[in-house]
Amino acid sequence: MALIVHKYGGTSMGSTERIRNVAKRVAKWARAGHQMVVVPSAMSGETNRLLGLAKEVSPAKQTPEMLRELDMIACTGEQVSVGLLSLALQAEGMQAVSYNGWQVPVKTDSAYTKARIESIDDAKVRADLAAGKVVVITGFQGVDEGGNVTTLGRGGSDTSAVAIAAAMKADECLIFTDVDGVYTTDPRIVPEARRLHTISFEEMLEMASLGSKVLQIRSVEFAGKYRVPLRVLSSFTPWDISVEEEAKSGTLITFEEDEKMEQAVVSGIAFSRDEAKVTVTGVPDKPGVASLILGAVADANIEVDVIIQNVSQNGKTDFSFTVNRNDYQRTLDLLRTQVQPATGASDVVGDPKICKVSIVGIGMRSHVGVASKMFRSLSEEGINIQMISTSEIKTSVVIAEKYMELAVRALHKAFDLDASIPAIDEAKA
Ligand code: ADP
Ligand code: ASP
Ligand code: MG
Numbered sequence: 571m572a573l574i575v576h577k578y579g580g581t582s583m584g585s586t587e588r589i590r591n592v593a594k595r596v597a598k599w600a601r602a603g604h605q606m607v608v609v610p611s612a613m614s615g616e617t618n619r620l621l622g623l624a625k626e627v628s629p630a631k632q633t634p635e636m637l638r639e640l641d642m643i644a645c646t647g648e649q650v651s652v653g654l655l656s657l658a659l660q661a662e663g664m665q666a667v668s669y670n671g672w673q674v675p676v677k678t679d680s681a682y683t684k685a686r687i688e689s690i691d692d693a694k695v696r697a698d699l700a701a702g703k704v705v706v707i708t709g710f711q712g713v714d715e716g717g718n719v720t721t722l723g724r725g726g727s728d729t730s731a732v733a734i735a736a737a738m739k740a741d742e743c744l745i746f747t748d749v750d751g752v753y754t755t756d757p758r759i760v761p762e763a764r765r766l767h768t769i770s771f772e773e774m775l776e777m778a779s780l781g782s783k784v785l786q787i788r789s790v791e792f793a794g795k796y797r798v799p800l801r802v803l804s805s806f807t808p809w810d811i812s813v814e815e816e817a818k819s820g821t822l823i824t825f826e827e828d829e830k831m832e833q834a835v836v837s838g839i840a841f842s843r844d845e846a847k848v849t850v851t852g853v854p855d856k857p858g859v860a861s862l863i864l865g866a867v868a869d870a871n872i873e874v875d876v877i878i879q880n881v882s883q884n885g886k887t888d889f890s891f892t893v894n895r896n897d898y899q900r901t902l903d904l905l906r907t908q909v910q911p912a913t914g915a916s917d918v919v920g921d922p923k924i925c926k927v928s929i930v931g932i933g934m935r936s937h938v939g940v941a942s943k944m945f946r947s948l949s950e951e952g953i954n955i956q957m958i959s960t961s962e963i964k965t966s967v968v969i970a971e972k973y974m975e976l977a978v979r980a981l982h983k984a985f986d987l988d989a990s991i992p993a994i995d996e997a998k999a
Contacts, residue, residue: 573607577727577746579611582611589613592610611651613651616650620643620644641720647710652668668706671711674694708730729792732800752774752784752785752821754837756782762989770825780842780930802821840928843971844895845895845924847921847956848892848898850910851916852887853887854886863909872901940965953969
């Protein structure tokens with residue numbers, strides 16, 4: 571008997587019929603003798619709908635006080651899901667009980683709309699499992715020290731599931747979604763994308779952090795920190811395929827690098843439209859200026875990504891960086907009201923219509939010329955690179971948003987990722 575956590579995303583929970591299907595799949599695993607904890611998302615579109623209602627009521631700029639209320643609203647989608655799934659399980663003849671995050675409790679900090687999980691008390695869940703129940707816990711939700719409801723950021727149900735699996739030392743966490751695994755890039759953008767049988771934890775971390783929404787980045791961080799066996803697989807296969815077959819399907823996140831030694835130089839392409847670029851021009855080129863600019867941004871809890879400082883001319887330089895597009899206006903306002911007067915910068919300008927495209931692969935470590943091949947292939951498409959950022963296992967470029975799909979397709983081909991090319995991991999499988 572194993573303890574297994576299943577997570578079902580919004581599309582998988584998208585209708586009462588699909589919820590009944592999820593219940594059948596979970597019941598199949600329970601009947602095979604496993605203890606089951608299930609973490610569903612809100613039904614597809616529901617979180618957007620709820621946040622849309624909030625916007626209708628309060629279209630003005632977001633204030634910190636509003637964030638608590640947004641969480642109050644957004645978390646309800648998952649409450650409906652757990653109730654429905656628990657009912658569907660009972661209709662399948664299972665004993666099942668549902669909990670909101672605060673009832674477990676899943677304790678978080680108070681960073682509303684992007685809270686971090688701090689601890690999970692699994693006593694109640696364990697007692698239910700011991701009593702033979704399937705336990706259904708809301709994804710996305712938590713509760714802070716003051717008893718306020720929090721949410722974990724968009725896509726946060728992945729993180730709830732992995733964190734619960736980590737806290738309970740589950741044998742495996744299965745992320746059921748609307749694609750049958752992790753692909754070389756988003757198969758909705760590049761139909762030739764190929765499913766990977768395995769992906770290393772480090773690569774998955776990069777892919778997620780660089781925009782591949784198949785897993786929320788924090789879920790991958792948790793999996794790495796607590797070594798949670800993690801698999802991404804389809805919820806759209808027939809529910810009655812055998813547990814053995816299902817347990818081997820999809821993409822396994824691996825922690826051993828050896829298996830991947832022969833892997834292609836580049837394993838995947840990630841991209842993100844959620845980016846915006848800001849530039850502070852004519853700042854004095856002297857110690858402390860970068861920290862003054864970025865310090866002000868960090869104090870406002872705005873995450874900065876790619877940073878570039880130009881070579882100075884006449885003691886002045888331009889300083890550019892990217893932020894999440896949601897934070898774009900707030901960043902511009904802050905730079906204009908606080909940073910510009912404090913540094914004597916000549917101007918603050920920005921561009922919200924940019925995107926970031928990245929190649930990822932642990933194979934890059936031992937290969938030179940990967941970045942230059944990337945730049946060449948973009949230049950052949952006439953795509954101008956605005957910013958570059960590299961690490962050992964990834965190279966990212968910031969380009970105009972209108973070229974995003976073209977760039978992803980060109981790179982997918984240039985690095986031999988198309989499905990027509992036999993992959994090493996498939997050949998070995
Ligand atoms: P869920 O609602 O199940 O959490 P998401 O929409 O959050 O599902 O994530 C699944 C989606 O991630 C897929 O439908 C796919 O479009 C997208 N995606 C982006 N990059 C990849 C990738 N490399 N491999 C697979 N899917 C990807
Ligand atoms: N329902 C939340 C969202 O739409 C969490 C999730 O689906 O993972 O972002
Ligand atoms: Mg998701």
